[in-house]
Amino acid sequence: MDFNFTEEQEMVRDGLSRLVREQYDWETRRAAIESDAGWRPEIWSQLAELGILGMPFSEEDGGFGGGAVDAMVVMEEFGKGLVVEPFVPTVVCAGGFLKHAGTAAQKEEHIGGIVDGSRVFAFAYAEPRGRYDYADLETTAKKDGDGYVLNGHKAVVIGAPWASHLVVTARTGGSRRDREGVSVFVVDKATAGVVTRDYVTVDGRRASEVYFENASIPGDALIGEEGGALPLIEQVTDEAIAAQCAEACGAMKVAHAMTLEYAKQRKQFGVPIASFQVLQHRMVDMYTAYETALSLTYLATLRLGASEKERKRAASAAKVGVGQSARLIGQEAIQIHGGNGVTDEYAIGHYFKRLTIFESEFGDVDHHLKRHVKLA
Amino acid sequence: MNLEFTPEEQAFREEVRAFIAEKYPKHLGDTGMREDLSREDFVAWHKILGEKGWSVPAWPTEYGGTGWTPTQRYIWSEENARVNALMPLPFGVSMVGPVIYTFGSEEQKAQHLPGIRSGEVWWCQGYSEPGAGSDLASLKTTAVRDGDHYVINGQKTWTTLAQYADWGFFLCRTDPDAAKPQEGISFILVDMKTPGVEVKPIKLLDGGYEVNETWLTDVRVPVENLVGQENKGWTYAKFLLAHERSGIAGVARSKRGVEKLREIAANESLDGEPLIDDFDFARKVSQLEIDLAALEITELRTLAGEQAGKGPGPESSILKIKGTEIQQRLTELTMEAVGTYSAPYYGSIQDPGSNEHPIGPDYAHHAAATYFNMRKTSIYGGSNEIQRNIITKMILGL
Numbered sequence: 094m095d096f097n098f099t100e101e102q103e104m105v106r107d108g109l110s111r112l113v114r115e116q117y118d119w120e121t122r123r124a125a126i127e128s129d130a131g132w133r134p135e136i137w138s139q140l141a142e143l144g145i146l147g148m149p150f151s152e153e154d155g156g157f158g159g160g161a162v163d164a165m166v167v168m169e170e171f172g173k174g175l176v177v178e179p180f181v182p183t184v185v186c187a188g189g190f191l192k193h194a195g196t197a198a199q200k201e202e203h204i205g206g207i208v209d210g211s212r213v214f215a216f217a218y219a220e221p222r223g224r225y226d227y228a229d230l231e232t233t234a235k236k237d238g239d240g241y242v243l244n245g246h247k248a249v250v251i252g253a254p255w256a257s258h259l260v261v262t263a264r265t266g267g268s269r270r271d272r273e274g275v276s277v278f279v280v281d282k283a284t285a286g287v288v289t290r291d292y293v294t295v296d297g298r299r300a301s302e303v304y305f306e307n308a309s310i311p312g313d314a315l316i317g318e319e320g321g322a323l324p325l326i327e328q329v330t331d332e333a334i335a336a337q338c339a340e341a342c343g344a345m346k347v348a349h350a351m352t353l354e355y356a357k358q359r360k361q362f363g364v365p366i367a368s369f370q371v372l373q374h375r376m377v378d379m380y381t382a383y384e385t386a387l388s389l390t391y392l393a394t395l396r397l398g399a400s401e402k403e404r405k406r407a408a409s410a411a412k413v414g415v416g417q418s419a420r421l422i423g424q425e426a427i428q429i430h431g432g433n434g435v436t437d438e439y440a441i442g443h444y445f446k447r448l449t450i451f452e453s454e455f456g457d458v459d460h461h462l463k464r465h466v467k468l469a
Numbered sequence: 470m471n472l473e474f475t476p477e478e479q480a481f482r483e484e485v486r487a488f489i490a491e492k493y494p495k496h497l498g499d500t501g502m503r504e505d506l507s508r509e510d511f512v513a514w515h516k517i518l519g520e521k522g523w524s525v526p527a528w529p530t531e532y533g534g535t536g537w538t539p540t541q542r543y544i545w546s547e548e549n550a551r552v553n554a555l556m557p558l559p560f561g562v563s564m565v566g567p568v569i570y571t572f573g574s575e576e577q578k579a580q581h582l583p584g585i586r587s588g589e590v591w592w593c594q595g596y597s598e599p600g601a602g603s604d605l606a607s608l609k610t611t612a613v614r615d616g617d618h619y620v621i622n623g624q625k626t627w628t629t630l631a632q633y634a635d636w637g638f639f640l641c642r643t644d645p646d647a648a649k650p651q652e653g654i655s656f657i658l659v660d661m662k663t664p665g666v667e668v669k670p671i672k673l674l675d676g677g678y679e680v681n682e683t684w685l686t687d688v689r690v691p692v693e694n695l696v697g698q699e700n701k702g703w704t705y706a707k708f709l710l711a712h713e714r715s716g717i718a719g720v721a722r723s724k725r726g727v728e729k730l731r732e733i734a735a736n737e738s739l740d741g742e743p744l745i746d747d748f749d750f751a752r753k754v755s756q757l758e759i760d761l762a763a764l765e766i767t768e769l770r771t772l773a774g775e776q777a778g779k780g781p782g783p784e785s786s787i788l789k790i791k792g793t794e795i796q797q798r799l800t801e802l803t804m805e806a807v808g809t810y811s812a813p814y815y816g817s818i819q820d821p822g823s824n825e826h827p828i829g830p831d832y833a834h835h836a837a838a839t840y841f842n843m844r845k846t847s848i849y850g851g852s853n854e855i856q857r858n859i860i861t862k863m864i865l866g867l
């Protein structure tokens with residue numbers, strides 16, 4: 094048993110922590126998310142230069158041979174700064190599919206671009222009526238000669254406005270909600286018949302509704318086995334869950350620290366509100382919620398390579414526990430900040446918003462509690 | 470980072486498991502429950518461990534400790550929980566023992582440590598007083614110096630299993646004029662057979678006699694029984710409480726408890742189906758398992774910190790709060806799983822020695838009593854509110 098980080102991991106943490114502190118300060122972030130672009134490609138390039146974008150890929154694929162713990166370290170730091178750049182869609186999700194199931198040609202084609210920052214991905218898996226079931230797909234990919242024709246509507250595709258490529262789940266066989274018949278494709282966003290409607294999310298990121306209108310894609314767009322992609326999707330989304338739980342932990346840590354600071358300086362009835370026991374105990378509960386969330390994040394991260402059942406149980410446990418902590422910490426942080434907490438001007442509200450949206454990404458507390466029950 | 474145990478740790482686990490399988494007293498079986506156990510039952514395993522040299526694993530090796538790493542100690546507690554073993558009582562092993570070898574005189578070490586190791590001498594803790602509760606520093610019991618003796622007067626309460634105790638460690642006020650209530654308190658060892666010591670059992674909600682009122686009337690104790698310096702007892706008391714809190718999470722035992730809960734719920738039925746297949750119930754079990762997993766990793770992280778040389782710090786308050794909340798929810802859920810048969814009062818038909826079979830399935834007999842009994846966990850050892858105060862001050866800096 095070992096809870097230590099390697100020297101390299103500590104270096105990555107220090108580097109990112111400095112980057113976030115120096116270049117991702119509150120005003121700069123705010124200006125960036127309000128700009129037309131909505132993100133900072135120059136930060137993305139810096140992450141590439143620092144080796145962060147190539148971290149989880151093997152050296153033979155052009156990466157640096159890192160693993161899940163490295164991704165956790167990165168995401169915690171991103172969470173602290175509410176970094177909006179699309180690390181999870183590009184590196185964790187698209188990168189995960191390519192790593193686990195890509196052909197040599199697909200890796201050659203895409204991984205280099207991810208590592209050097211030139212290729213940005215979004216992961217189009219959710220559908221308007223599918224909720225959190227990855228197999229509940231109305232999007233279809235019909236065989237057409239050597240390739241496929243895509244039709245359907247993907248919901249809330251995070252990072253899609255910034256992406257050059259999409260990873261898309263679609264049904265190539267079977268019927269709605271069947272475990273069989275689900276496939277995964279890499280699609281160039283410039284493909285004819287790919288229509289996007291872009292918007293801002295409440296937590297300051299960008300997303301698109303993506304419509305496929307008879308979009309023709311080549312046969313080599315298929316990643317992995319045709320019709321047999323559900324286990325692969327579950328593996329990759331569990332990896333995304335572990336990463337985003339780490340991000341939530343970073344955000345919770347800062348939200349809690351901000352709340353403590355605020356309570357110490359804000360006076361009412363002539364004393365700092367931090368001296369009220371009723372608030373002290375709530376801040377203690379926030380702290381224990383954070384620590385236990387961090388423990389479950391470790392568990393999910395360290396179990397990503399375990400048996401399917403162990404991996405899923407740990408990921409679901411984390412999504413439940415971290416989700417509950419995220420809600421508690423977010424809501425209590427606002428309450429203790431009082432009226433200031435509900436203004437757009439104070440940073441705390443933005444942490445609250447990110448933590449709120451985190452809950453619904455890759456399945457909410459109820460969904461994962463149900464999955465945990467089924468895996469007993 | 471990884472969660473796997475090393476091959477050495479695995480081998481240690483095998484060794485421990487084999488030892489327990491061979492040596493744990495068969496008649497104690499899967500008891501767990503305390504109300505009908507005798508003094509001999511309580512110390513049976515302790516004595517076997519004393520012979521093996523495993524009764525005080527966490528002590529420094531020079532005083533008879535094992536030199537096990539925190540991880541090995543964790544494995545030890547898991548393996549004991551697997552058979553629901555009745556573990557050595559904490560009063561000697563985890564409380565007064567560490568105080569004596571850390572602050573006590575050579576004479577005290579020589580006199581008291583062997584009996585704690587072997588399980589021959591039974592200790593009790595005289596901290597709490599009526600009206601003081603978690604405000605421990607407000608204690609009123611006095612010890613007045615009279616020549617070579619202290620004369621102790623006062624009343625203690627919640628003295629756990631003092632009805633069997635040979636010795637007790639008591640916090641007494643030696644300087645009533647001290648500037649702060651925490652000052653002027655001394656830590657004194659008392660032979661429970663000294664004239665003037667009177668122990669009166671308190672019957673608890675579960676029908677058992679686990680705690681006592683302890684009266685001290687003109688109890689004359691030799692001054693050699695003072696531990697450390699006069700009026701510095703609060704320091705030793707705090708040291709002891711931090712030790713008490715480590716290991717209080719009860720993770721291994723709760724894990725075993727969840728397994729039993731699942732067995733019960735598989736046997737009970739609802740609408741003609743096993744209760745465990747009812748989604749509402751199953752989700753409560755899953756939530757408990759998830760919270761327990763979070764606690765387990767949190768404890769392992771604390772242990773890892775300890776292994777790296779950080780003593781049990783205020784983080785142990787998290788383990789106390791979360792651990793006891795989980796223990797309480799577990800007993801609550803177990804009682805819910807049992808349903809109607811949680812109602813019969815076990816004590817009403819099961820006199821000691823009676824051959825009559827109690828009412829209802831075996832797993833139902835103690836469900837309610839255990840639930841009632843476990844309400845104590847968020848109160849004792851510094852209530853969970855006090856733990857929150859500790860975190861407030863020591864960790865959050867408020």
